[in-house]
Amino acid sequence: MLKILVVDDHELLRKQVCSLLESHPEFKVVCEASNGLEAIRHAGELQPDVVILDITMPVLGGIEAAVRIRGVAPKTRIIFLSQYNSGSIAQTALATGALAYVVKSAVSTDLIPAVQSVVEGKTFLN
Numbered sequence: 001m002l003k004i005l006v007v008d009d010h011e012l013l014r015k016q017v018c019s020l021l022e023s024h025p026e027f028k029v030v031c032e033a034s035n036g037l038e039a040i041r042h043a044g045e046l047q048p049d050v051v052i053l054d055i056t057m058p059v060l061g062g063i064e065a066a067v068r069i070r071g072v073a074p075k076t077r078i079i080f081l082s083q084y085n086s087g088s089i090a091q092t093a094l095a096t097g098a099l100a101y102v103v104k105s106a107v108s109t110d111l112i113p114a115v116q117s118v119v120e121g122k123t124f125l126n
Helices: 011-022 036-046 062-072 087-094 104-119
Strands: 002-007 027-033 050-054 077-082 100-103
Touching: 002 011, 002 036, 002 104, 011 027, 011 104, 027 036, 036 050, 036 062, 050 062, 050 104, 062 077, 062 087, 077 087, 077 104, 087 100, 100 104
Parallel strands: 002 027, 002 050, 050 077, 077 100
Antiparallel strands: none
């Protein structure tokens, strides 16, 4: 069972992402968070296999949170979710050590393949 932490400040989207992930028999959402500081704390405590992390959040954004998550949970793979379809933002996100960047408008089609790719150690960009 793959343990996943979902982090997004928009509750409705976060719930939709969790529901999509839970529909896959090998995925288990172990926790949710609404900002980067919560994400770091939960990642350190739970050591999830994957963190799905929004880029733009209050309190602490996803880019900085990813850097800190790498410190407290170095084996955790990070997938960024973003409303921005931007190559430069994607490059900045991947420079943190994340393996995937998924635009929110494509979550329903691309999130499951992104999770499967990062588990195999592959990069995923939609």
